Amino acid sequence: MMRRRKRVEIEEMPGSSPFAPEMEGQLTIDVYQTPDEIVVQSTVAGVDPADVEIDATSESLTIRGERQRNQTVADSDYYYQECFWGKFSREVILPQEVDPDRAHSTLKNGVLTVHLPKVHKDRLRKITIKKEG
Numbered sequence: 001m002m003r004r005r006k007r008v009e010i011e012e013m014p015g016s017s018p019f020a021p022e023m024e025g026q027l028t029i030d031v032y033q034t035p036d037e038i039v040v041q042s043t044v045a046g047v048d049p050a051d052v053e054i055d056a057t058s059e060s061l062t063i064r065g066e067r068q069r070n071q072t073v074a075d076s077d078y079y080y081q082e083c084f085w086g087k088f089s090r091e092v093i094l095p096q097e098v099d100p101d102r103a104h105s106t107l108k109n110g111v112l113t114v115h116l117p118k119v120h121k122d123r124l125r126k127i128t129i130k131k132e133g
Contacts, residue, residue: 023086024086024087024088024089025084025086025087025088025089026088026089026090027042027044027063027088027089027090028042028043029041029042029063029090029092030042031092031094031095033095033096033118036117036118037098037115037116037117037118038094038095038096038098038116038118039113039114039115039116040061040063040092040113040114040116041111041112041113041114042063042090042111042112043110043111043112044065044067044107044110044111044112045110046067046068046110047065047066047067048068049107051065051066051067051068052064052065052107052112053065054105054114056098056100056103056114056116057100058097058098058099058100058119059093059094059097059098060091060092060093060094061091061092061094061114061116062089062090062091062092063089063090063091063112063114064087064088064089065087065088065089066086066087066088067084067085067086067088068085069085069086094116096118096119097118097119097121098116098117098118098119099116099117099118099119100116102117103115103116103117
């Protein structure tokens with residue numbers, strides 16, 4: 001005997017939508033270190049690099065963007081709606097001070113990778129004296 005699944009309707013307030021346009025998604029991220037940098041990765045499949053903004057300070061990183069929906073589908077036509085479309089952001093306090101002026105990022109196969117060079121305050125650096133005159 002084959003069972004039919006009942007479609008569950010989402011109860012909502014009159015005049016509202018369960019996926020309101022002002023809703024903003026939060027990116028999932030991985031943060032790890034190498035000896036010389038902090039690396040932050042996130043999957044941003046389907047996002048144009050021009051729609052992503054990355055801001056870094058010596059102590060934090062903020063990623064903002066928007067995943068554009070290419071087609072319009074009526075809510076009543078969805079069986080599952082798990083993908084997030086619209087604006088997203090994520091701010092993370094970094095575990096170590098970094099040099100934001102030397103940071104760089106790549107986007108390959110839907111994975112955004114941000115490289116943040118560590119500031120090594122404990123490294124010994126020789127300073128040469130310049131003779132004036």
